[in-house]
Structures are given as C-alpha cells and as structure tokens.
Amino acid sequence: MTGRGVEATRVGGRWRVTRPWPAQLRPFVHSYAGYWEAAASPYRVRLVPTGRAVVVISLGEPFAQIRRLGDTGPSSLVTGSLVTGLEDGPRTCDHPGGQEAIRLELTPLGAFRLFAVPMSELTNTVVELRDVLGPAAGELVERLAATGDWGARFDLLDAELSARLERGPSPAxxxxxxxxxxxxxxxxxxxxxxxxxxxxxxxxxxxxxxxxxxxxxxxxxxxxxxxxxxxxxxxxxxxxxxxxxxxxxxxxxxxxxxxxxxxxxxxxxxxxxxxxxxxxxx
CATH class of the missing domain: 1.10.10.60 (Homeodomain-like)
Structure with missing residues (x-):
C-alpha cells in the first residue's frame, strides 16, 4: 500500500483504506474507501436506507446473496461489482469471506450524472455495475484488480469517475x-x-x-x-x-x-x- 495520502485503519476484521478524493468529485461523493479482510470469514450485514446510492467494485470475492428484508422471491443475482439506487427499506447481504473491494457512496444527483439513467429505474434494486456503465466498467474493474497499489487504484478510479461525471447529464x-x-x-x-x-x-x-x-x-x-x-x-x-x-x-x-x-x-x-x-x- 503506497501513494500520497493513503491511510489504512482496522475496522473489526477488515482494513479500511482511504485517501482524500479530488475536488471535482466532492460535490458528488459522500464516502470513498477500499476494504480488504485481514482474515477471510463469512459474514452477514443488514443495509438500511441512507439517502445515497452505492457502488461496490469487487476486487476479490463478491457478495453471495443480496435480499430485501421480507422478500420471499429469489435473491438478487449479482456476481461481481454492483450498483444500488436509493432504498426505502432494509436489505441483507451475505458474503462468503475474502472481500477486497472499493465502496462509493454517491449523492443521488451525483449518481444521476454518473449513471446517466433515470434514478427511478434503480430504486430498491441491485444491479451489476456493467449493466449501468457498460462494458468499460468490466475493463476498469480488471485494471483495478490487477493493481496491488491502493494509491494507483485510487488514481485510476478518480480519473474514470471525473471523466464520466464531466460528460454526464445535468440534473434540473x-x-x-x-x-x-x-x-x-x-x-x-x-x-x-x-x-x-x-x-x-x-x-x-x-x-x-x-x-x-x-x-x-x-x-x-x-x-x-x-x-x-x-x-x-x-x-x-x-x-x-x-x-x-x-x-x-x-x-x-x-x-x-x-x-x-x-x-x-x-x-x-x-x-x-x-x-x-x-x-x-x-
């Protein structure tokens, strides 16, 4: 782990890696951090509404199951990196262990610019990142996974986010x-x-x-x-x-x-x- 401004802190059984994000991203991003598990072990979390959209870029094992609390149908079939729109209820997520990922929390209007789709299409849903951002998203994930240096990973992601936000639609x-x-x-x-x-x-x-x-x-x-x-x-x-x-x-x-x-x-x-x-x- 190298790079100017990169910091790592232990959070439970995981490490959280952060770096201040560039000024051009600050109006659109609430939080931005990398994670990896110190020891691989399965876990379950419940996600509650925050008024933010979320992107999880999986560089290791993805979530095994993602389900709205109380739903009796099949869980969301997400096999890699994911996007969630705004939610109005809780969701449970199961992970098999071995997580390595970058997690972004976006303002709703930041997500609208980044995804370039009506945010109403993503409400209470979990979808593959490539289904929203296209094939280039898969290429970006591969490049991030192949780069072991967190500073370089953040550089790559900052550049991609800045370019997409620059050409994205402007909200009313x-x-x-x-x-x-x-x-x-x-x-x-x-x-x-x-x-x-x-x-x-x-x-x-x-x-x-x-x-x-x-x-x-x-x-x-x-x-x-x-x-x-x-x-x-x-x-x-x-x-x-x-x-x-x-x-x-x-x-x-x-x-x-x-x-x-x-x-x-x-x-x-x-x-x-x-x-x-x-x-x-x-």
Whole structure:
C-alpha cells in the first residue's frame, strides 16, 4: 500500500483504506474507501436506507446473496461489482469471506450524472455495475484488480469517475435545490413548501424529483429523517426523547414505527449495534 495520502485503519476484521478524493468529485461523493479482510470469514450485514446510492467494485470475492428484508422471491443475482439506487427499506447481504473491494457512496444527483439513467429505474434494486456503465466498467474493474497499489487504484478510479461525471447529464436546478432543502432540514420540511420554494407545482416536483433522485420527496424526507435519527442515537449519551423531538417525529411510537419500516429493527437495538456506512452487523 503506497501513494500520497493513503491511510489504512482496522475496522473489526477488515482494513479500511482511504485517501482524500479530488475536488471535482466532492460535490458528488459522500464516502470513498477500499476494504480488504485481514482474515477471510463469512459474514452477514443488514443495509438500511441512507439517502445515497452505492457502488461496490469487487476486487476479490463478491457478495453471495443480496435480499430485501421480507422478500420471499429469489435473491438478487449479482456476481461481481454492483450498483444500488436509493432504498426505502432494509436489505441483507451475505458474503462468503475474502472481500477486497472499493465502496462509493454517491449523492443521488451525483449518481444521476454518473449513471446517466433515470434514478427511478434503480430504486430498491441491485444491479451489476456493467449493466449501468457498460462494458468499460468490466475493463476498469480488471485494471483495478490487477493493481496491488491502493494509491494507483485510487488514481485510476478518480480519473474514470471525473471523466464520466464531466460528460454526464445535468440534473434540473430545481431538483438540486429541492434536494438541498430536504437534506439541510433532515427531511423535516413539507413538500408543499419545497414546491413553492423552487417555483413548481407539487405534482411536477414529485415527477421530476422522483425521476432524478429515485424516491419521491415524501419518501426521501422519511429516509433522511431516519438517517439523521440513526446518527444521533449512535452518539454516546443519546436520549430517545430528545432524538424524537429533534428529528420531527410525532412521538416515540412514531419513531419506533419508522425504524421498524425502514430498518426492520428498533431504535434501541440500532443504537446498541455497530453501524458503519449504512451497514448493521448481524
């Protein structure tokens, strides 16, 4: 592992490798890290909604099974690197061990530019990276896997991401403004107020926002409010009543219902668990 600015930290049984990403990527990327397992062992995680799209570039073993919690049909058939759009419910992922990967969390509008497809087509789905970015994605993964130096890997990926984002479609300024309003408020802002702020009818806002973000404004607000609550609850000394009020839930019963719907667990169990980048260790 070499390269200027590359750092590695131990996270449980894995190593997490990071480097500050370039300025041109910062408006579009929430997190960007490489991982590899110190000792290969199977594991299962539950992924909860974060209001972000995710790309996992598998350089070793891929996930063995990916399933929406409660689904009785077949699990997602992803055999390599993957893309997930925004989600409004939990998903479980099983890995056989031996993971080596690069994981990106993208803003919804960053994902819209990068993938160049309506984000509504990726909502609550997991698809192969090449199915979204084309055959060149497979070539990039092969080059990354053949490069053992993490600094060089990040250089390759930075260049590819920057080029794709540069030529990707630009979201509507009104959708961008609506997303910023929602994000800054942690979801605690009425959709009607957002529509008035951007100068669109509520119906037009819902249509364009859903196309470019992937979730409706109302569902996005639920996810962002939940995500904020998770962050507050995992802080030391968190108080459930204070979190309920701060995040705009009607009462603790409302908070409990939302946690059950969006994560399949309770606020107390979520607060006690190790949650990293939307993943709850099981």
């Amino acid at each position: 300024p009104e959708v961008g403004h609506a997303w910023r309003l929602l994000s800054r408020a942690g979801g605690a802002i009425p959709v009607g107020r957002i529509a008035a702020e951007v100068g669109w009818s509520q119906g037009h806002l819902v249509r364009r926002f859903t196309e470019q973000i992937g979730l409706t404004p109302k569902t996005s607000a639920r996810v962002l409010r939940f995500h904020r609550a998770v962050g507050l609850l995992t802080r030391e000394g968190a108080n459930l009543a204070e979190v309920t009020a701060a995040c705009g839930f009607y009462d603790q019963a409302h908070l409990n219902r939302e946690f059950r719907a969006l994560s399949g667990t309770t606020p107390g169990l979520m607060a006690a668990a190790r949650v990293a980048e939307g993943a709850l260790a099981l």
